[in-house]
Amino acid sequence: MMTKLAVRANNAATATAAWFKSRIEQGGADDRGDISITTIIIWVAATAGALAIAGTIAVVIAKYNTSLSGI
Numbered sequence: 001m002m003t004k005l006a007v008r009a010n011n012a013a014t015a016t017a018a019w020f021k022s023r024i025e026q027g028g029a030d031d032r033g034d035i036s037i038t039t040i041i042i043w044v045a046a047t048a049g050a051l052a053i054a055g056t057i058a059v060v061i062a063k064y065n066t067s068l069s070g071i
Helices: 004-030 037-063
Strands: none
C-alpha cells in the first residue's frame, strides 16, 4: 500500500510527464524555422557592442599595464 506522500509524488510525476509531452508536441507543431530580421539585427548589434567593449578594455589594459602592475 502506498503512503500519502508516495501517492502525491506519483501524481506530481505523472502530471509533469504529461505537461512535458504536451509542450513537446505543441513545440513541434509551431516550429516554422524562421528568424525575423529584427532578431538578427539585435544579435549583430549586441555582438558588435560586446566586441567593442572588450577591445576597449584590452587597449586600456595594454596601455596602462605597467601602472597597474603595482595594484
